[in-house]
Amino acid sequence: MNFKDQSVAIVDYGIGNIHSVFQALLECGAKNVVISSDPDVINQCSHLIVPGVGSFQAGMLGLEKNHLIEPIKLFASSGKPLLGICLGAQMLLSESEEFGLHAGLNLIEGKVIHIPKCKELSYRVPLIGWVDMQITCNDPILAGMNAEESFYFVHSLHCMPLAAESQLLAYKAGEHNITALISKDNIYGAQFHPEKSSASGLRFLTNFLSL
Amino acid sequence: MFKHDVITKYNLPKDVKFCVECVMSNQRPRITFDDNGVCSACNFKKDKQSFDWELREKELIELCDKHRSSNGDFDVIVPCSGGKDGSFVAHQLKYKYNMNPLTVTWSPLKPTPLGTQNLRAFIDAGFTNILGTPDGVVTRRLTQLSTKLLGDPFQPFIYGQANFPIQVAVNFKISLVMYGENGEVEYGGDMTNAYKPNKDLINQDKIYFSGLSPEFWSEHGVSAKDLMPLKQPEYERIVKNNTEVHFFGYYKHWDPQENFYYCKEHTGFEPNPERNQGTYSKYASLDDYFDGFHYYLGYIKFGIGRATSDAAHEIRDRKIDRDEGIALVKKYDDEFPDKYYQEFLDYCDITAEELHEILDSCRSDHLWRKTSNGWELKNELTYVSLSMKPRLIARLDLKGPNLIKPINLEGLRVLGDPQEFAQKYYQQGIEELLFIDIVASLYGRNKLVEIITRTIKDIFVPLTVGGGIRSLADVNDLLRAGADKIAINTAAIQDPFLIESIAKEFGSQCMVLSIEAKQSSLNTWEPLTESGRERTYLNVCDWARKGQELGAGEILLTSIDKEGTSKGFDSSLINAVCKSVEIPVIASGGFGSLQDYKIAVESGCSAVAVADAFHYNKISVQELRQYRTSCIQ
Secondary structure, eight states: OOEEEEEEEEEOSSOSOHHHHHHHHHHTTEEEEEEEOOHHHHHHOSEEEEOOOSOHHHHHHHHHHTTOHHHHHHHHHTTOOEEEETHHHHTTEEEEOTTSOEEOOOSEEEEEEEOOOOTTOSSOSSEEEEEEEEOOOOOGGGTTOOSEEEEEEEESEEEEESSGGGEEEEEEETTEEEEEEEEETTEEEESSOGGGSHHHHHHHHHHHHHO | OOOOOHHHHHTOOSSOOBOSSSSOBTTSTTOOBOTTSOBHHHHHHHHHTTSOHHHHHHHHHHHHHHHOOSSSOOOEEEEOOSSHHHHHHHHIIIIISOOOEEEEEEOOSSBOHHHHHHHHHHHHTTOEEEEEOOOHHHHHHHHHHIIIIISOTTHHHHHHHHHHHHHHHHHHTOOEEEESOOHHHHHSSOOTTTTSSEEOOOOOSSSOGGGOOHHHHHHTTOOHHHHGGGSOOOHHHHHHTTOEEEEHHHHSOOOHHHHHHHHHHHSOOOOOSSOOTTSSOSSSSOSBTTHHHHHHHHHHHHSOOHHHHHHHHHHHTTSSOHHHHHHHHHHHTTOOOOTTHHHHHHHHTOOHHHHHHHHHHTOOTTTEEEETTEEEESSOOOOGGGOBOOEEEEEEEEETTEEEEEETTEEEEEEEOHHHHHHHHHHHTOSEEEEEETTHHHHTOOSHHHHHHHHTTTOOSOEEEESSOOSHHHHHHHHHHTOSEEEESHHHHHOTHHHHHHHHHHOGGGEEEEEEEEEEETTEEEEEETTTTEEOOOOHHHHHHHHHHHTOOEEEEEETTTTTTOSOOOHHHHHHHHHHOSSOEEEESOOOSHHHHHHHHHTTOSEEEEOHHHHTTSSOHHHHHHHHHHHOO
16 A cells, blocks of 8 residues: 555654554555644644553543643544554543543543453453454445454553443443444544554555544 | 262263253253253253143143132142242232132241242232241251261252141142142253153152152151151142142243242242352342352252252253353352351351361262362363364374384384375374474474475375474475464473564464473473483473463473373373463373273363374274364364
8 A cells, every 4th residue: 555645643742652653554565654742743744643652540641731732632623543552542431540630632622541350360350452353334444444453452440431322332341341442423432452463464554544 | 088979979971962953061960961962941842832721721720720729728839939930920820710719938048038038929919828947956967967978968958848738738639739840840950841741750769868768867866856847748648638740841841040020920939140150140049048059059069050950950041042052151150158258157066167067078080170270160161163073193203204203202113104104194084293203303494395295295184383483584485385284392392482583474373383392290390301311400381381381372282291102192291381371272192992082182182183093093083073073062
């Protein structure tokens, strides 16, 4: 694939493994990728990625300190494709209960909640590992994926969007449904790390670039 | 101490597997599993959907027509305790198929008031009943012997329950006996009679009671006369009577819970006001105070408790889903039936100590292990729908620019360029890479950033890095370069609060506590630092717990004793640490053969790190992935 017309911005707010995302996008054929905290760059790009690892509060604080909250919201309202990854996906929601209640970007209504711990330890939190996912939904970001795809997750909280249709993919931990992918219009949030999910992750990012 | 050889006696497979569709394991005697890991009972249930039930009902009507009496004699024997199953069969035969059933009950060892009430209500709903109650002295003696010597209090009862209806059939000259379901095919077992309506009665004249010689019983003070009521009539008489034993479950769709609803409506059946011990259900097996001990001994012998049996058929009947079933099994299967404990001991005239000796004599080593918390099952159900399969990690130990291979963290043989190895493992489908700079802690510097920067260009799986990381700034550099997780050993021992700071700043998920453990005595290990050179005088489990408290999100557990030996993981160490913490544990040090993966996972770890078995091409990543598919459901 050759995405020479796309200009991708990866939001840099001080935390996160941004270079992995950068490399993965290049691998997918993206030609114009920048890591940036400049509101103008964010405004002008065709595809925006909000990466992130770490705590919700630290993430939101990072966005705030770098004056990125308004530019991201503005971008979201433009209708151009936006992808949040892991913490970046969680920050798209209204609020999170990690270390107390904290407000998010509120681009998708809902809350980030703790994955319940399992007393019998049939699973352990944080959930770390690869999940084989049977893709059944028709969203363009999952185009061409129908066989088993495998994605890498590492998280202790997950997204609970208010609207059920915002949950595109989920997997099971014990009796719990754990959200894997959310969306609303042009906005996507992947709880998994596509940049670390080998071939499936690269297919996912390629689909994002094709939006 | 005497031990029952459960494996030989019941012909059990040594590797425990659970059906991927229900919760039954392959330890149920005579059950079989197909190549997809589905048990014979689940497959039979699916088969039943294609049965022509109209045709089968016609066959039932023909059978009834053949046996129906014209002069008012009883024409069918229905074994029935007044519970939901027999009552359903009797009621249907009498009121739907116009038969004249004689119902036969074999008395429970110690009947419950509710069981007695249900039998009475059933009789009041329009049935004639013969209650067979064997000699109390003999029954108690047999129950005691069978508990002590065979590990099942119900064996004599089961013989009576099976044979008494045949005795009544022969004595009343009734040739048709209608049982409920064929338990072997419905719940897993011998499939011989799966597609036929009846079972052949075998000649038991030559088969000694319980497979034991008459001398055995007489030695224990039980005479042939005493055993009489429990035995099948002479075979010649059975044949002469044209006795036929049929299963109602062949003719009509069998669903225990639906039988319950039916009997609630038609025969005055009342369920238990509270659940039965060892399970969650209220509507089954409630006639005998001592039911719980029969089921509990089954749990000990096969690892299959009453909740497992109940949940398995309710999953097949689509009453509950598998995850609910698993949760119920985990909650109730191991519950000891203490409600009538003293009554049971008194009845059998054995002491609590004797009973516990009996229980332990039935625990097979392939099912049970003893821990400081008592006995526990080696294999337990896991939520298959979860799942994350335990990860496969390639561990690359680095010294400067080279991949090296130590043994017991000593002797650093250079193997080559780590990048080449990493790329190969990525192509083969590795799920995580672990780079440890094993000399960095000595110098306080490392080449990890450089390694990561090169790696992330063409390798898109998670990277965990460790060695010489001492500060938040180090962590920040590595994460920004593209590492996903940071493993810290020496610096965390020197300043445990570094764990907390990293977790707060970057999230627990990237804070991996690396523990390099050396065994100091039986079941005790000490974490060492500086690549195994410095002692800490800490206990591994305490340190792991402390790490978790401070915010570590994962533990990388390396056994120094096993590291580089290819002799298998230290499963006791893995088990001890996994029990001490709730966060995931990566097992490292000792992987030498495919089976080591399974052993490590069974010891509780969430990921397995492999070094020289990969580096020396002894086992490829693909082989290990295939092996995982075959052994993890």
